[in-house]
Amino acid sequence: MSLVAFRDVEKTYASRSGRPYTAIRGFDLDLAAGEFFCLLGTSGCGKTTVLNMLAGFEHPSGGTMTVRGRPVRGPGRDRGVVFQGNDSLYDWLTALENIALGPRLSGLPAAERRERANHYLSLVGLAQQGGKYPSELSGGMQQRIQIARALANDPDILLMDEPFGALDAQTRTTLQAELLRIWQATRNCVLFITHDIDEAVTLATRIGVMRAGPASTLKAVIDVDLAPEDRVRTSERFMAVYRRVHALLSDEVTLAALQAH
């Protein structure tokens, strides 16, 4: 049985003009425990809508969504979310307190949650920064805290919505490598949203390419069977996967551009 199952999921919004807008239609996807799935698509294709529905922030207009066979009804601790910006961190809590919040909410004793938070703080490479407030940390460090905070709650699946989209290129590359390392250590199932082919090929074990909206759905799913040393742009195998994904996506980019005009 798959960990996460989307079956014929549809999402329709009431637009401002009064005409309903269908963002997603007939969306099917299965995610297995331990896999790193990148959902790739042009901007506006509805990939964030997919994540928001699985997170429980938005309700599908049709179809079913299950995690471990149970239908998704709202946000819950089985699905950890890492947001794109830093605005989900609590400014009044230190880095360590942010990470310890999940265990605190579930009633873990103080000593245990401190130990737990420290463990994840070290895992994301910030062992020395636990006493600082989010505003005292760089953008890259803030995203590491978000990742640690989500993991400290021991979720079944980690949902990441372009978490490195707002970072500079160098920091992004570093964090991609860090995320790979963390994922290899924890083997959490990850659903990672991005519009960057490079990022997807670097991280994913599977890549799902979405069609341009409206009424978007999955166009193709590709297995990425790359060894860790091949997950760099200079590798021939990396470029082979890149070209395949690029070919799939470029039609959709053209389509999206046409619709925008």
Place this chain on the structure above:
Amino acid sequence: MATLALRAAPAAVSAWRSTLTGAAATLAGFASLFVLWHLASVYLVGSALFPPPLRVLARGIELARDGSLLDNVSVSLGRILAGFAIGSACGVVIGFVLGAVAPARRVLEPYTEFLRFIPATALITVAVIWFGIGESSKIFLIAYTTVFIVIINTAAGVASINRNKVRAALCLGATRPQLFVHVLLPAATPYVLTGMRIAMANSFTTIVAAELVAANDGLGKMLWDARLFMLVDDIFVALICLGFLGFSADRLFRWAILRFARRFSPVM
């Protein structure tokens, strides 16, 4: 070690120096105010109707000795504190409901939006009719002038909470009460404190007006009596006391915020 100590020492010294410079500047500002007052009183006006600071000080000491000044000050302060505490407590609770529950906002908006434009000073007459000239009418007026400012600031604070902060807490498994305690309350704290600080300043205006019109004691009553008997020095003693009390209350509030609520990053 030695280099570290050498580097740390000048930093500590410069921090002290900047604190001292700040205090000296404030002191110089106050001193210049009194010098200007003295010059204006003695050389510009030269009338008994505008006493110089030293005469006011002497009269202040006289009134302090016979105990009447302290009585009036403590009575006014007590009224402010009681009204301010009641108004703030009600304001925070109502503000949270308004900020968090949209239907409540629509129902209660006419109350807040209508009543906040009726100043407390305009309500003095009716407050005296309802509650008499004792403590309750003053406390009512201070609470009234406090409550709306705190409501509006608190509601604004709750309404401005970032959506992702709420979503993140729900993903971490927060229940509704936990969401309130761990997210809404701390996120709104800077707004609440700012509202209370503004309300504190308003309380001083209101208490004087209320005591001018109807009271047996307090700084406002002292001002009114002094006018009746043309005791200009007494008027100035009361005015200086008000300025000093307001300034101290505000500084105390600021200190408390920086000491106990700094992590909520209030705007000072």
